[in-house]
Amino acid sequence: MNPPGQSTRNDVVLREHSFDGIQEFDQRLPNWWLYTLFGAIAFAVFAWLFFTAANGTTADTRRLAGQLDALDAQRFAAIKNLDDQTLWAMSRNPTVVAQGEKVFESICYTCHGANLQGGIGFRLSDNLWVHGTKPTEIFGVVTRGVPGTGMQSWNSQLGPQKITQVVAFVLSKQDPDNMVLIPRDQEPTLQHKPAAP
């Protein structure tokens, strides 16, 4: 059988030089292998032009920034025009209150009690408030926490929307005209019996 291109069939090719009788092979590399090398060199030129001269990366960066902005806009839509009136209105909206109650029952109950009666944390069912009586102030406490106490910032865990809902739930038990600001040491939850001797 006669393979096509028999005359071009590979054979040993040696470099002309010889040292101590040792000679060097000089066979051709496979063409396809060389093409991958040439292709990589050509690609490097285009990649370099794309990423430096044509600022190919900033297009990506801009696209990403746009997407992040859109996400932020969506996330903060709930609190964009948040003020006391809005929060009070939400606290009278059964849908929002029910959503807030779910959040309360999964997180807040640990310290504030399943019936808001307090425990480790302050009692939220009474009308006495330590860190402000305005809904936005309560929102701020949940969002930022109270440094030095057991109340941590819940912003990263809950996000603005869930915090809004849970604040609406807490406010739903309150009368806007009957909230009283008290100093910290008068908070009833802190009125413990003295420590055992």
Added chain:
Amino acid sequence: MALTLPNRDVVTTINRDGSRHFLHPADVRGRFTRARKVVAAVILAAYVLLPWIKINGHPAVFLDVAERRFYLVGLTLAPQDLWLMFFLITGLGFTLFFVTALLGRIWCGWACPQTIFLEHLYRRVERWLEGPAHHRQKLDAMSWAKPEKLRRRGAKIFIFVLLSAVIAHLFLAYFVSIPQLYGWMRDDPAQHGSAFLFVAALTGLLYFNFAWFREQFCLILCPYGRFQSALTDDDTLVIGYDARRGEPRGKATDPRAGACVNCLRCVQVCPTGIDIRQGFQIECIGCAGCIDACNEVMDKLGRPRGLVRYDSLNGLSGKRRRVLRPRTYVYAALLLAGAGAALYSFSTLEPVNAAIVRMGGRPYFITPDTVRNQFNLRLINKHDAPLSLHFALEGAPAGLQLVGTNDTVVLPANEETVLPVVLQQDRGAYTGPASVTLRIAGANQTFSVPLRVEFLGPNAKLLRADTATPTP
């Protein structure tokens, strides 16, 4: 016979000018060829069927990248279980060591996808449409203007592209599941642009590989072939030619000649274009084609089989064969240790991932009655069914308890949640910091995850002396 003999110093498949010398291996029959066909059929069937077979409601193998859930024969893995990959990869490594030390490049010839798809799909189609090796060579030389070449090659290209497309789609099915893939296929390609591009590119790549690139992959690109060549020794089972029996080559009628009649059948059938009679070579993928080819000739000549055979290099040169040698023991021990560790870690896998971190701010709080620590407990349900979890403290000193947390927390399927966890100890019972275990258990004690928790507080003596009452 004008076939030039391969030369060990050059690559047969590369011409002098660097262009490709395209091989057309001749047909071969025999028991190894038959056995390989059976093995290939089983492996191909597994490749095709695995995405269709359902185990526990999920495909047998489904790497759901979009949802980050990985289903392996009934097991559900989440990204949190990625550490198991260590055992999977080392397990494959140790298996490769052990099998290669014993059986040489058995993987390449019998189980590698490159060989399976090429030998048992593409080359079968080629043989069916273009005939035996010398017909294919004639077709290579023929001008494209001739209708015969256009017809035969055209049909081959069409079927090759079709085969590549099927393999590519099945590959994608392992990552998106069959129903979703089918939905995508019926949709407008523009709707699933990246998936469409991926399948198109993979189809192109497979076509290029199996229609043209072929053995070049094994000879030049594949790292496993090189690994395996490095893992063999003189006692490893390889395919070799018994030079003591075969040489000197000569006519069957020549009484002074050895068993080899220099018919070149072993060279003609070789898919990588080597002459096995030149000894063990890195190009040999261990397909056993030359064994079957030589045995057929030996049968016709009435000579015993096995001039080319599976044997160790020691066996071929007449030395003692050894299967059990230090290398086998070491590799077997490594394999057993690795397999044991992998089995243990896979069998003790829990459906929930839990981590506990102290809340930011103060490390502990002191109230008139208690010492208190607060934590965030992150729970991830890795399964697609709701889990109800129970919490219990173990090894806690008197008066230290979990407060405020419900007895049972129901975690919806695939959900992640962060819960506050508060540990509190009566001030009177407080004797100093303690290390306790928070155990999270599933319903009916099907599983449980222990978490080590450091309960922190002040020096007990100083606390007793101090009667002041700091904030909660």
